[in-house]
Amino acid sequence: MRGDYQHLVDEISAALGAPATLEDRDFVLIAFGAHGGDDDLDAVMDPVRTRSILQRRSTAAVRAWFEAFGIARAQSPLRIPPDPAAGVFKGRICLPVRHRGVVHGYVWLLDDEQLAGLDLSVPYADPRLAQAMETAARIGELLAAEARAGVELGELLREVLAGRPAGRDAAAAALREAMGQAADGPLGLVAVAPWTLGDGEHGEGDPGAPDGIGSALAGQSGVAALCAVPDLLPEGPAALAALVRLRTTTAIAPARTAAERLLRSPRARAGGQRGTAGLAAPRRGLAELPEAWREALAAARAAAAEPRLGPVAEWGDIGPYRVLAALPAGAAADTSVRPLLAPAHAELARTAEVFLDCAGQAGRTAAALGIHRQTLYYRLARVEQLTGLDLDEGEGRLLLHMALKAARL
Numbered sequence: 242m243r244g245d246y247q248h249l250v251d252e253i254s255a256a257l258g259a260p261a262t263l264e265d266r267d268f269v270l271i272a273f274g275a276h277g278g279d280d281d282l283d284a285v286m287d288p289v290r291t292r293s294i295l296q297r298r299s300t301a302a303v304r305a306w307f308e309a310f311g312i313a314r315a316q317s318p319l320r321i322p323p324d325p326a327a328g329v330f331k332g333r334i335c336l337p338v339r340h341r342g343v344v345h346g347y348v349w350l351l352d353d354e355q356l357a358g359l360d361l362s363v364p365y366a367d368p369r370l371a372q373a374m375e376t377a378a379r380i381g382e383l384l385a386a387e388a389r390a391g392v393e394l395g396e397l398l399r400e401v402l403a404g405r406p407a408g409r410d411a412a413a414a415a416l417r418e419a420m421g422q423a424a425d426g427p428l429g430l431v432a433v434a435p436w437t438l439g440d441g442e443h444g445e446g447d448p449g450a451p452d453g454i455g456s457a458l459a460g461q462s463g464v465a466a467l468c469a470v471p472d473l474l475p476e477g478p479a480a481l482a483a484l485v486r487l488r489t490t491t492a493i494a495p496a497r498t499a500a501e502r503l504l505r506s507p508r509a510r511a512g513g514q515r516g517t518a519g520l521a522a523p524r525r526g527l528a529e530l531p532e533a534w535r536e537a538l539a540a541a542r543a544a545a546a547e548p549r550l551g552p553v554a555e556w557g558d559i560g561p562y563r564v565l566a567a568l569p570a571g572a573a574a575d576t577s578v579r580p581l582l583a584p585a586h587a588e589l590a591r592t593a594e595v596f597l598d599c600a601g602q603a604g605r606t607a608a609a610l611g612i613h614r615q616t617l618y619y620r621l622a623r624v625e626q627l628t629g630l631d632l633d634e635g636e637g638r639l640l641l642h643m644a645l646k647a648a649r650l
Contacts, residue, residue: 246272256372302327340381395468427487429496430521432537435511436481490523517544539566546649578644597642
């Protein structure tokens with residue numbers, strides 16, 4: 242379908258005599274029309290368009306400015322003025338890409354002298370605009386079809402990952418049939434958490450893509466299926482699963498790329514904080530997807546717990562979190578360690594964790610914390626008093642270390 246979108250965007254560019262870009266409703270670039278030569282670039286580009294083409298996304302400020310004009314509810318083309326504060330130095334003409342009353346994306350044109358005479362007050366009075374909107378409607382039909390297909394594959398994937406055992410085999414067989422030869426090839430599984438469900442931000446329901454999955458899928462090259470899996474993580478209402486086609490089981494780069502792009506979605510956010518993503522060890526075929534999903538979720542949780550691992554973490558890189566993530570969510574800390582986890586003792590807990598991360602080497606620990614050795618010894622003595630653990634004993638160190646790491650989850 243990528244070539245179809247490009248062809249249709251080129252049609253709009255030709256009809257209006259100006260380069261156009263196509264983005265999905267999460268402002269992820271899908272296709273863009275050819276721009277002029279070097280002498281013409283200053284006239285047809287601004288920072289927003291340059292960023293969209295080079296990075297395949299727009300900033301939150303740009304999105305907020307455009308959405309303030311009601312583009313998600315627009316029935317006809319809109320003229321949007323510039324906003325230098327948001328980096329929008331040139332005005333835009335927005336052609337909403339709709340299908341059956343639902344906006345699936347936007348075609349953007351820079352509102353310059355080439356389009357200055359384009360009359361938007363009487364819809365489609367200008368034959369050029371009428372032709373462009375007819376093409377936009379065909380784009381909307383394609384995006385809607387892709388959304389429906391994506392949702393159907395996503396429903397099968399959700400059943401395989403988190404459905405009842407009795408239905409998993411049937412779902413796996415249906416997913417294998419739908420994916421064809423790719424189902425037996427190398428596959429990567431990505432978990433993005435949290436992932437916000439619902440489509441209310443657009444002001445209208447979309448039965449073809451209830452969780453924004455179809456829109457997200459439209460911008461993802463190599464992603465075979467996406468689904469939101471609710472009620473699995475304590476830190477969010479849902480996680481997003483992405484099944485990614487790989488070239489080999491040792492080349493996980495396409496899965497990482499998909500994770501990074503999905504994290505740019507406004508749905509990958511909760512409480513003002515961006516989500517994290519986890520990558521399972523690659524598999525061949527669909528048989529081990531439930532186990533791969535547990536790995537991907539564990540890696541996403543580890544990335545949230547340890548910033549040094551994220552925002553995208555691989556299962557093979559998360560160390561002790563491979564064990565700790567298997568513990569029941571919200572499991573109470575060991576009674577001996579619980580006093581140390583009180584907010585009043587945050588500095589002591591941090592000192593103990595760094596000490597154990599440094600394999601009990603006082604010099605390394607003091608340097609890492611930027612404190613004198615005597616200060617370190619004093620704090621460690623306080624840790625022993627609070628917990629009753631002997632930090633000269635291996636078992637005491639192990640218990641404390643694992644408990645401190647588990648508390649992050």
